[in-house]
Amino acid sequence: MEPVEIQIGFDPRLHLFLSAAHRTAGARVRCDGVSSLGHVVESLGVPLTEVGALRAGGRPVAVAHVPRAGERIEVDAVRLPQRPPHAGVPPRFLLDIHLGTLARRMRLLGLDAAYENPDIGDGALAAKSAAEQRIMLSRDRGLLRRRELFAGAFVYSHRPGEQLDEVLDRFVPPLAPWTRCTACNGELRQVGKESVRGRLPSGTQRTYETFAECSACGHTYWRGAHAQRLEAIVQHAMRHVKNAESAANAAA
Structure with a gap:
């Protein structure tokens, strides 16, 4: 196949992952003509765990879609709240070595948060995520690109308090402090x-x-x-989840 050129635009929430050249709406990108749209998006730096709806020429397409010459692609951020992969089943999480404080705060709230310390490597983490059906939380884009992951989510903030708010906003999990x-x-x-x-x-x-x-x-x-101090964290989290649930219900 001959290389093709497409136009691609990303939701501003995804600009963190992109080079400056690809943050403008309708940025031009050359593709090999055989790779999937999912591969193209990841090659530009955006983990698919952070991607929501995809459109080509205004119509919804899957990550397996192969872009055609001249197509205009739109990439949305994942829609919040993100429901667990299994409806009605509380989400279970797996955190990498850099998120130890977040893991302890999640456990304080009664969330099932496995944490690997020392580091067991990306391959073993991805395998554990798949075997135990846990959502991988990480700031490592490479880890979140592992195909064997059960599910994943990028943690945007460096601050544990903000990280916890991110998880609560994204998954609105039931709490049992x-x-x-x-x-x-x-x-x-x-x-x-x-x-x-x-x-x-x-x-x-x-x-x-x-x-x-x-x-x-x-x-x-x-x-x-x-x-x-711990009670203050719990009370903040309870209010945060209640507000997130109310916002989700209002938007439904």
Whole structure:
């Protein structure tokens, strides 16, 4: 096939991934005439995890569409909120080594957030995402291009608080605060004081009466000195999800 030239325009939300030359509406791009539109979009720097509707000449097309000479392509950003791949099933997540603080905050909210530390490599992360049907969260565009991923999402911010808001806005997941271990992601169970007394500092034994234990790693939890700060994160997240749900319902 002979190379072809197309015009392509991206939603401004995707400009972060593009070179300056490709941020203008109707930017001209040469293609080989055989590669899919999905391949063309990724070759310009945009992970398909961030792409929503695609149009060629104003009509909807799939990522497998092969662009023709002179076609005008429009690329939308993923539509929010993004529903989980399995309707009615709470999303499960997998975070790479750079998102440890985000993983702990997600677990605080009761979200199933697996986290790999030390780094196990892109191939192993993608395989884990597929095997356990987890949405891969990452700031690594190369990782999000792995074909074996179950699903993925780019994390735009460097700040953990903003990162958490991004995840909540994008997936509007159901929250169950204080039900997961922030250290290992295991589920917490309420336990009596006597069963954990031997593991508690003497000051804690005198001050607190309510305890939880991780069913996976055995870590013991109580509302200690950091409870107020953590409660503020929880309350912010609960309000954030409620507002996101209201906005989604209004737009439906």
